[in-house]
Every structure is written in C-alpha cells, then in structure tokens.
Amino acid sequence: MSLNVFLQNLINGISLGCLFALIAIGYTMVYGILRLINFAHGDIFMMATFFAYYAIALFSLPWGLAFFAAIILTILLGITVDRIAYRPLRDAPRISSLCSAIGMSFFLQNLAIVVFGGRPKPFFRPEFFDQTFVISDIRIQSVSLITPLVSIFFLLILTYIIYRTKTGLAMRAISKDFDTAKLMGINLNQTIALTFAIGSGLAAIGAILWALRYPQIFPFMGMFPGWRAFTAAIIGGIGSIRGAMLGGFLIGLMTIMIVAFFPEQAGYKDAFVFVLLIFVLLYKPEGIFGEE
Amino acid sequence: MKKVKKKEKDYFLFFLKIIAILIVVIFVFIAQRNFDAYVIRILTLCGIYVILGVSLNLINGFTGQFSLGHAGFMSIGAYVSALLYMSPELKEVNYFITPLIWPFSVIQIPFFISVIAGGIIAALVGFLVGAPCLRLKGDYLAIVTFGFSEIIRIIFNNLQSITNGPLGLKGLPSYTNLWWSWGAAIFTIYFISNLINSSYGRALKSIREDEAAAEAMGVNLFYHKGLAFVVGAFFAGIGGALLGSLIMTIDPNTFSVVMTFQIIVIVIVGGLGSITGTVIVATIFAILMEFLRVFESPMNFFGTKLPGIPGMRMLIFSIILMVVILFFKRGLMGGKEFSLKQFIKIFSRDNRVIKEGS
Amino acid sequence: MSVLKADHLTIKFGGLTAVSNFCVTVEEGELVGLIGPNGAGKTTTFNMLTGVYKPTNGKVYLYEQDITKKRIDQITALGIGRTFQNVRLFSELSVIENVMVGSHLRLKSSFFQAVFHTPRYTKEDEQIREEAKQLLSEVHLDKFENKVAGSLPYGEQRRLEIARALATKPKLLLLDEPAAGMNPQESRDLMNFIQKIQNKFKLTIVLIEHDMKVVMGICKRILVLDYGVTIAEGKPIEIQHNPEVIKAYLGAEANYA
Structure with missing residues (x-):
C-alpha cells in the first residue's frame, strides 16, 4: 500500500469516525443520565435521512433548508420518543425501560417500512458535496472533507453547552446523582428532554452526512451505524462525551483500515466491531474515560 | 386424612394433564386429516413459536437474564440440522458456487436425530456464549447476547463452504408437520415447566429476585445462569431446526434481530415468567401474523382497489408491544400461571383442600 | 476447635x-x-x-x-449462613419457596432427576418442603406459607430471612x-x-x-x-x-x- 492510498484511507477513516462520534454522543448522553441504552437511537438516525429525503423530493426545498428542517424534525422525534416510551417508565425497573427501548426501535423501523417503503431510496446529493479533489494523486470527495469540519464545529458547540452553561451543569449533575439533582430543584423532565434533543440533533447531522456519503437510504440502515456508534460510546467509556468522540474516531478508523488492509476479510468487519464491543464490556466495562 | 386427600389430588392432576395432552393429540390428528395445507402450516408455526417463546422465557422471564440472542441459537439449530438431513444430491445443487466441505457433503441422517443434533450444538454454543457473559447484568448482557447473535449471522454469511453464505439453503425437504412441532412444543412445555417447579427452578427465580441474596443462600450463580442459557439455547436450536424444514428456505438473514424481536414480543406480551401466557400469546401471534396478511396484500374495498401495505403486520405488533410495555407492565399473565390447579379450584366445592403448592 | x-x-x-x-x-x-x-x-x-x-x-x-x-x-x-442489614428476600416468591431456596445447595438429586420429577426427586422435594414448613413454624410464619414474601410486614420479613438462612443448615x-x-x-x-x-x-x-x-x-x-x-x-x-x-x-x- 502506497503512502497516498494510506492517506486517502486515513482521511476516509477520520471522516467516518466523525460520523460515529456524532451518533455515539446520543447514546452516551442518554445513558449517562438515565442509565438506559436508547436502542431506538439508530432508528432516529435513520428517520433523519428520510425527513431530509422527503423535504427535498416532496416539498422540493433547497438542500440547505431541507437539511435544517430534517434536523428540527429529528429533534422533535427524539423528544417524542422520550415522552412516550421512556418518561412513563422512569420509576419502573430498568428491564422495563430496556424492553421499551427495544420496542421503540422495532416500532420506528416498521413505521418506516410502512410509511416510506422497504426498498432503498437514492439520496439526493447536491453538487457541492459531489466534487472530487485530487491533491497529488490523493482523491478525496468533498463530503470526506466537509464531514470532519461540520462535526468538529458541532462537537465544540456541544462541549461548550455541557461545560460552560447552566443547562450543561444540570445535565452533569443528573448524571452524577439522579435523586440528589432532583432535590436540588433541577427540572428533570426538561433537562432529559433537552438531552434527547441534543442527541437526536447530532444524530440527524450525522445521518445527513452519512446519506451524502453512502447515498442510499432504507428502514434498517440505522442498525449498523447505530451499533458501531454504540460500541464507540462503550469503548470511550459510556457517559463520557470525550470518550464518545475518541471511540467514534477509533471505530471509524478501524472499519476503514480493516477493509483497506484485509479486503478478503471485509465481510467480517461488523463481526470485528461486535467482538471488540464484547471484549470491552467483559474486561474494561468502564471504557477509556468512564468511571467505575 | 390430609395425606390421602393430597394423594388423590395428585392423581387427579396427573389425570387432567393426560387429558390435556390427549386433547392436543386428538386435535392434531383431526387437523392433519381434515384441514387444508394452509391452516395446518399456521398451526405448525404456532407450535414452533411456543417452543421459541417458552425457551426464551426461561432465560429472560424466570432467570431474569435479558438475552437478545435467541435468533443466533435458532440459526445454529436450523443450519446444523439442515446440513445433516439434506441429501447429498440436494447439497450439490445448493452449493453450486462454493462446494460444501467434507464430511457434510456426504452424510445424511434421519430428521429426528438431526433436529436433536441442532439443539445440542446450539446448547453448546449457548454455553460458550454464556460462560464469559454471565457476570454482566441487565442491559449489558442484552447487548452482548445480541452481539453474539449478530456475530453468528455475519459468520454464517461469510462461511460459504459450510453455510452457502447469503445464498442460503433452498428446497429443504419439508419434514416438519403438526406432529413434530406440537410434539416438540409439548415436550418443551413439560421440560421447562417441570424445571421451573423444581428446586432448580426456585434457584433460577431466586437469581432473578436478588442475585446477591441467592448467592448467599448457596446458589452457584455461574452454574445456574449457565444452565438456563444452555436449556434455552437447546430448545431455540430445536425450534430453529423445525422452522427451517417448515419454511424450506433458510439464509443467515432469516435469523436476524427481527426474529429475536418477534420472540421478545411473545414473551413480554405473554408475561415475563409465565409459561401459559407465552403459550397463549405464541399461538395468537402465529395466527394473527397470517390473519394480518390482508393488510399487506391488495384488497377490494367496496369496489375500490386498495394497495397492500407491506410491513403493516410488524407495525401492528410493535404497537401492541409498546402498549403492553407501557400500560400492562407485567404482560398478559403478569408472571402468573393459568394452571390446572386453579381449574380444579373452580370446580371443587372444598376450596381449602387444594392450596397452591401444598 | x-x-x-x-x-x-x-x-x-x-x-x-x-x-x-x-x-x-x-x-x-x-x-x-x-x-x-x-x-x-x-x-x-x-x-x-x-x-x-x-x-x-x-x-x-x-x-x-x-x-x-x-x-x-x-x-x-x-x-456460614447470613442475613442482610436491609432485608433481601426473594420478594416475588412465596414464603415457603424463600426457605426452600436455602435447601437447594443440599439437593442430592441431579438436574435431570429434578426435571423429570423422578420418584427419588419427588421424595426429596417433599422432604425439603416438610423441613421448610418446620422451620417456618419455628419462626411462627407457618400461617403465611403461601403468601408472597414481599407482602409480609417488616418484622415477619426479618424472621423469614433468618429461617431462610437456617435452611442452608x-x-x-x-x-x-x-x-x-x-x-x-x-x-x-x-x-x-x-x-x-x-x-x-x-x-x-x-x-x-x-x-x-x-x-x-x-x-x-x-x-x-x-x-x-x-x-x-x-x-x-x-x-x-x-x-x-x-x-x-x-x-x-x-x-x-
């Protein structure tokens, strides 16, 4: 493998890693606060691409506006999922919320099949994202360059919100101690809804970038990105935002490099992700940045 | 005096159980002769769902270890048995791209034995999967079992010289009939309900209730959780093997997470920790799955042609699942059983003679 | 010693x-x-x-x-048998089942004997039940035998926990x-x-x-x-x-x- 090809893969891996980081944050924030694995997160991701698709195909909005509308809709969807499926079970045993999350994921997938149809749809790719740069033999699609820039921009905003605002402080307080935070007068439901909003919003941004990169959308498309992102969140240490970012990069690079270096084993790349997930859970369940 | 009554009651219960089984046998006998192939197929499917639901309930409901790996065990049962009961000629036809490796390419054994073999290999994998994971709890265990089930699916997709990869196995001989499926279902119910009502069952339930206390009472957590996984995986393997021969075409993606979801729906709606609930819901589920097909095929509605809506069935099931989770938190039976004992209670004047468990 | x-x-x-x-x-x-x-x-x-x-x-x-x-x-x-500071019963099991769990570790029948309810197992199970009943009457809980453990009043739960520990002999x-x-x-x-x-x-x-x-x-x-x-x-x-x-x-x- 020449240096050029390696660099090309590296850029690809970083850009994919950014996407995983964006999705992983949704998992990690919700888990940090509710101790709940939001199984439906991957499906919220999927819904975002369909929102964007229909905003363009049906309402023929310009792409910028369509993407913005899709992000807003996804945020609303995330908040609705919490309101319907998780909030009524806040005091129920954890197994109930787990069932509810699984049920919600199942529901969203089937809803998408019924409403949008099961067949894959081609995602519209604006010209802006469709250019290919050639820098001394390295061919890079503009999406691969735009993705990290957009991701890093939003991740910085997120870090600001979490560590520099009052809302962020409330979130961190709840994730440290649910009951005490409640006693301290933090509005739990509002803060949790906001968490879902942020998680879903970032997932929507990730989803649109994902669809620009792999322009085919279908109801089950959320599953594998979802699981890889979840693995990223676990590796980084679930509950930790830095961890989710780092884990996302690692997983992105890993999947790209497996395909690049061991093309004949490429079919197993998701198996590798799952093996990694299982190993981390068994031997270092707190991840890189997590607490015991 | 009391002893005599108790003996009498035991015999009476035994007698009732025999009658219940006889009714099923007679029903199957009549059904096999008189019903058309379509109805028989649905009823056969009912039996298979009962096997799958009851075995998953052992792990998730009675032992309280939330597993999402059932589809993986099923696919092992289906593939192992198919590799054993398919004729060498059929294998040659199926494996036209990558030939099947020896010795699978030449062996063929009777259906019954191959189904058992499917169950045993699934149980073995159940143990290998279970052993490292059993110290994980709750949602982490759910993820890991799901991960294993996906790993099995991915491996089966790639292991062409054994599984024929994504092409799957087609034209499997259809051995599974009402007798096989309900025979296996009755055995599953018998085995697992007996297990639940034995000292081992009490140990499993104690793990569900409070792991630390169970351990302090001398229950070996690793052994008992492993036991639940192995037994559950065994019957999942049997169910998968029977399903394979019923639908006659299997590929690795038949046994995706959607399959596990379906079984989870049955177990949760029926009630975690209720065998009768599972049996009832499994039967309703199989029938409803067919009944709801009308939504998915085009239909005439007062002269206007309405197109079918694919995916409608599963959407309806996911809505039912959500309603049950949110409003009937304990499922249909709420961990309780509809039992012959209660049945006697209703018909006996002296209610105090027959007390639960006495 | x-x-x-x-x-x-x-x-x-x-x-x-x-x-x-x-x-x-x-x-x-x-x-x-x-x-x-x-x-x-x-x-x-x-x-x-x-x-x-x-x-x-x-x-x-x-x-x-x-x-x-x-x-x-x-x-x-x-x-060594023990009880817990904050009562930890198997709250959804019946009172007698709680005690019988304590006897599980002394079970002599094998797994398959238990599953197929062989005469040997049935006899042993009867014996375990009898012993559990005796223990319950020892702690004055025999009348609650078939009640769900979690529904007992606090003091009774404490006594049940002791009975359960005693069942491990x-x-x-x-x-x-x-x-x-x-x-x-x-x-x-x-x-x-x-x-x-x-x-x-x-x-x-x-x-x-x-x-x-x-x-x-x-x-x-x-x-x-x-x-x-x-x-x-x-x-x-x-x-x-x-x-x-x-x-x-x-x-x-x-x-x-």
Missing part, C-alpha cells in the same frame, strides 16, 4: 482502609456481638467473612479450613443488624428468639448491632469496631465501661449513656 477464625483481615477500597487487622476467634456455641457506630466497617467485615469481598490482607478460617479465596456459595455450603450464623428498625420491646423479643434458635439448632452466632443496649443481654462477648479498627473486646460489662468505647459512641451518638 474454633468455628471461625479471622486472622488480621484488612480491606482497602482505593486509598481508604475500611477495616484493618480484624482478628477474632469464635468457639463452638458462642454468641458474639459485633458493635460499633455507623460506618465502622461491621457489614464490610461480614462481607469479608462470607466471601462477598476478598480481603486485601489476612485470612478467614472456618473449622480451621482456609475459606478466604472461596466463592460466596461455597462458603455457604461449608456452613449453617453451623455459623451471621446476623446483620437483625433488630434494625424495631422498637425496644420488639428488639428484646427478637433477642430472646435468637437465643432460642441458637439452642435449638446448636448454632454459633455472630451478630452485628448498632445499638449497644440490645446485645448486652445476650452476648457473652462483644467486639467493638470504630473506623475499621477493633477498639475493644470483652465481656459486656467491660465494654460498657471501656473509655475508648464510650468515646467512640459519644462522638458518634450523644444519646448513649
């Missing part, structure tokens, strides 16, 4: 030493009290004796057999604050009850108590823990007048006189 011997048990969580150099030797038939203010490390000590925590240093011997590295269930099988019984949450009259009754079952089942008992007065009457020997350190050991009367103990208790709780 001593029933229990703890040899310089020390446990550290992170940098914090929760219990240091805990030593005790308990002889057959003794009833030893382990007291100390809240957070003194009493329950942690119990958890080390029963295998829940592995001590950082030191060893535990049961009948001179080293059990430090054994699993919790193995230790129970060797003869322990030689040594560890009771973790059995009188917690009881009024003085109930506590006195409970202590009499404990003495009664000790004689009846020929038990050796170590019990944790937070309130010193409760154990004065029945324990012949008392150990006092404070901040993980054993500050005193001796007869109740000696403990009562030990200045260190008084200081520990007065420091923690002003109501002790």
Whole structure:
C-alpha cells in the first residue's frame, strides 16, 4: 500500500469516525443520565435521512433548508420518543425501560417500512458535496472533507453547552446523582428532554452526512451505524462525551483500515466491531474515560 | 386424612394433564386429516413459536437474564440440522458456487436425530456464549447476547463452504408437520415447566429476585445462569431446526434481530415468567401474523382497489408491544400461571383442600 | 476447635482502609456481638467473612479450613449462613419457596432427576418442603406459607430471612443488624428468639448491632469496631465501661449513656 492510498484511507477513516462520534454522543448522553441504552437511537438516525429525503423530493426545498428542517424534525422525534416510551417508565425497573427501548426501535423501523417503503431510496446529493479533489494523486470527495469540519464545529458547540452553561451543569449533575439533582430543584423532565434533543440533533447531522456519503437510504440502515456508534460510546467509556468522540474516531478508523488492509476479510468487519464491543464490556466495562 | 386427600389430588392432576395432552393429540390428528395445507402450516408455526417463546422465557422471564440472542441459537439449530438431513444430491445443487466441505457433503441422517443434533450444538454454543457473559447484568448482557447473535449471522454469511453464505439453503425437504412441532412444543412445555417447579427452578427465580441474596443462600450463580442459557439455547436450536424444514428456505438473514424481536414480543406480551401466557400469546401471534396478511396484500374495498401495505403486520405488533410495555407492565399473565390447579379450584366445592403448592 | 477464625483481615477500597487487622476467634456455641457506630466497617467485615469481598490482607478460617479465596456459595455450603442489614428476600416468591431456596445447595438429586420429577426427586422435594414448613413454624410464619414474601410486614420479613438462612443448615450464623428498625420491646423479643434458635439448632452466632443496649443481654462477648479498627473486646460489662468505647459512641451518638 502506497503512502497516498494510506492517506486517502486515513482521511476516509477520520471522516467516518466523525460520523460515529456524532451518533455515539446520543447514546452516551442518554445513558449517562438515565442509565438506559436508547436502542431506538439508530432508528432516529435513520428517520433523519428520510425527513431530509422527503423535504427535498416532496416539498422540493433547497438542500440547505431541507437539511435544517430534517434536523428540527429529528429533534422533535427524539423528544417524542422520550415522552412516550421512556418518561412513563422512569420509576419502573430498568428491564422495563430496556424492553421499551427495544420496542421503540422495532416500532420506528416498521413505521418506516410502512410509511416510506422497504426498498432503498437514492439520496439526493447536491453538487457541492459531489466534487472530487485530487491533491497529488490523493482523491478525496468533498463530503470526506466537509464531514470532519461540520462535526468538529458541532462537537465544540456541544462541549461548550455541557461545560460552560447552566443547562450543561444540570445535565452533569443528573448524571452524577439522579435523586440528589432532583432535590436540588433541577427540572428533570426538561433537562432529559433537552438531552434527547441534543442527541437526536447530532444524530440527524450525522445521518445527513452519512446519506451524502453512502447515498442510499432504507428502514434498517440505522442498525449498523447505530451499533458501531454504540460500541464507540462503550469503548470511550459510556457517559463520557470525550470518550464518545475518541471511540467514534477509533471505530471509524478501524472499519476503514480493516477493509483497506484485509479486503478478503471485509465481510467480517461488523463481526470485528461486535467482538471488540464484547471484549470491552467483559474486561474494561468502564471504557477509556468512564468511571467505575 | 390430609395425606390421602393430597394423594388423590395428585392423581387427579396427573389425570387432567393426560387429558390435556390427549386433547392436543386428538386435535392434531383431526387437523392433519381434515384441514387444508394452509391452516395446518399456521398451526405448525404456532407450535414452533411456543417452543421459541417458552425457551426464551426461561432465560429472560424466570432467570431474569435479558438475552437478545435467541435468533443466533435458532440459526445454529436450523443450519446444523439442515446440513445433516439434506441429501447429498440436494447439497450439490445448493452449493453450486462454493462446494460444501467434507464430511457434510456426504452424510445424511434421519430428521429426528438431526433436529436433536441442532439443539445440542446450539446448547453448546449457548454455553460458550454464556460462560464469559454471565457476570454482566441487565442491559449489558442484552447487548452482548445480541452481539453474539449478530456475530453468528455475519459468520454464517461469510462461511460459504459450510453455510452457502447469503445464498442460503433452498428446497429443504419439508419434514416438519403438526406432529413434530406440537410434539416438540409439548415436550418443551413439560421440560421447562417441570424445571421451573423444581428446586432448580426456585434457584433460577431466586437469581432473578436478588442475585446477591441467592448467592448467599448457596446458589452457584455461574452454574445456574449457565444452565438456563444452555436449556434455552437447546430448545431455540430445536425450534430453529423445525422452522427451517417448515419454511424450506433458510439464509443467515432469516435469523436476524427481527426474529429475536418477534420472540421478545411473545414473551413480554405473554408475561415475563409465565409459561401459559407465552403459550397463549405464541399461538395468537402465529395466527394473527397470517390473519394480518390482508393488510399487506391488495384488497377490494367496496369496489375500490386498495394497495397492500407491506410491513403493516410488524407495525401492528410493535404497537401492541409498546402498549403492553407501557400500560400492562407485567404482560398478559403478569408472571402468573393459568394452571390446572386453579381449574380444579373452580370446580371443587372444598376450596381449602387444594392450596397452591401444598 | 474454633468455628471461625479471622486472622488480621484488612480491606482497602482505593486509598481508604475500611477495616484493618480484624482478628477474632469464635468457639463452638458462642454468641458474639459485633458493635460499633455507623460506618465502622461491621457489614464490610461480614462481607469479608462470607466471601462477598476478598480481603486485601489476612485470612478467614472456618473449622480451621482456609475459606478466604472461596466463592460466596461455597462458603455457604461449608456452613456460614447470613442475613442482610436491609432485608433481601426473594420478594416475588412465596414464603415457603424463600426457605426452600436455602435447601437447594443440599439437593442430592441431579438436574435431570429434578426435571423429570423422578420418584427419588419427588421424595426429596417433599422432604425439603416438610423441613421448610418446620422451620417456618419455628419462626411462627407457618400461617403465611403461601403468601408472597414481599407482602409480609417488616418484622415477619426479618424472621423469614433468618429461617431462610437456617435452611442452608449453617453451623455459623451471621446476623446483620437483625433488630434494625424495631422498637425496644420488639428488639428484646427478637433477642430472646435468637437465643432460642441458637439452642435449638446448636448454632454459633455472630451478630452485628448498632445499638449497644440490645446485645448486652445476650452476648457473652462483644467486639467493638470504630473506623475499621477493633477498639475493644470483652465481656459486656467491660465494654460498657471501656473509655475508648464510650468515646467512640459519644462522638458518634450523644444519646448513649
């Protein structure tokens, strides 16, 4: 493998890693606060691409506006999922919320099949994202360059919100101690809804970038990105935002490099992700940045 | 005096159980002769769902270890048995791209034995999967079992010289009939309900209730959780093997997470920790799955042609699942059983003679 | 031969030493009290004796057999039964099932004998049920036999927990604050009850108590823990007048006189 090809893969891996980081944050924030694995997160991701698709195909909005509308809709969807499926079970045993999350994921997938149809749809790719740069033999699609820039921009905003605002402080307080935070007068439901909003919003941004990169959308498309992102969140240490970012990069690079270096084993790349997930859970369940 | 009554009651219960089984046998006998192939197929499917639901309930409901790996065990049962009961000629036809490796390419054994073999290999994998994971709890265990089930699916997709990869196995001989499926279902119910009502069952339930206390009472957590996984995986393997021969075409993606979801729906709606609930819901589920097909095929509605809506069935099931989770938190039976004992209670004047468990 | 011997048990969580150099030797038939203010490390000590925590240093011997590295269930099988500070019953199982779980470790029938309800198993199960019933009548819970354990009143739950521990056929019984949450009259009754079952089942008992007065009457020997350190050991009367103990208790709780 020449240096050029390696660099090309590296850029690809970083850009994919950014996407995983964006999705992983949704998992990690919700888990940090509710101790709940939001199984439906991957499906919220999927819904975002369909929102964007229909905003363009049906309402023929310009792409910028369509993407913005899709992000807003996804945020609303995330908040609705919490309101319907998780909030009524806040005091129920954890197994109930787990069932509810699984049920919600199942529901969203089937809803998408019924409403949008099961067949894959081609995602519209604006010209802006469709250019290919050639820098001394390295061919890079503009999406691969735009993705990290957009991701890093939003991740910085997120870090600001979490560590520099009052809302962020409330979130961190709840994730440290649910009951005490409640006693301290933090509005739990509002803060949790906001968490879902942020998680879903970032997932929507990730989803649109994902669809620009792999322009085919279908109801089950959320599953594998979802699981890889979840693995990223676990590796980084679930509950930790830095961890989710780092884990996302690692997983992105890993999947790209497996395909690049061991093309004949490429079919197993998701198996590798799952093996990694299982190993981390068994031997270092707190991840890189997590607490015991 | 009391002893005599108790003996009498035991015999009476035994007698009732025999009658219940006889009714099923007679029903199957009549059904096999008189019903058309379509109805028989649905009823056969009912039996298979009962096997799958009851075995998953052992792990998730009675032992309280939330597993999402059932589809993986099923696919092992289906593939192992198919590799054993398919004729060498059929294998040659199926494996036209990558030939099947020896010795699978030449062996063929009777259906019954191959189904058992499917169950045993699934149980073995159940143990290998279970052993490292059993110290994980709750949602982490759910993820890991799901991960294993996906790993099995991915491996089966790639292991062409054994599984024929994504092409799957087609034209499997259809051995599974009402007798096989309900025979296996009755055995599953018998085995697992007996297990639940034995000292081992009490140990499993104690793990569900409070792991630390169970351990302090001398229950070996690793052994008992492993036991639940192995037994559950065994019957999942049997169910998968029977399903394979019923639908006659299997590929690795038949046994995706959607399959596990379906079984989870049955177990949760029926009630975690209720065998009768599972049996009832499994039967309703199989029938409803067919009944709801009308939504998915085009239909005439007062002269206007309405197109079918694919995916409608599963959407309806996911809505039912959500309603049950949110409003009937304990499922249909709420961990309780509809039992012959209660049945006697209703018909006996002296209610105090027959007390639960006495 | 001593029933229990703890040899310089020390446990550290992170940098914090929760219990240091805990030593005790308990002889057959003794009833030893382990007291100390809240957070003194009493329950942690119990958890080390029963295998829940592995001590950082030191060893535990049961009948001179080293059990430090054994699993919790193995230790129970060797003869240490216990109750928990905050009652931990199998709340959705019936009262009698709770007790019968305790007999599971002594089950002789194999798994398949149990599943197929062979005559041998059925007989054994009957026997277990009979024994459980006897235990329940011993703790005056026989009339609740088929009730769901979680529905019992608090005091009954405490007694059921003791019955459940007895079902494991322990030689040594560890009771973790059995009188917690009881009024003085109930506590006195409970202590009499404990003495009664000790004689009846020929038990050796170590019990944790937070309130010193409760154990004065029945324990012949008392150990006092404070901040993980054993500050005193001796007869109740000696403990009562030990200045260190008084200081520990007065420091923690002003109501002790």
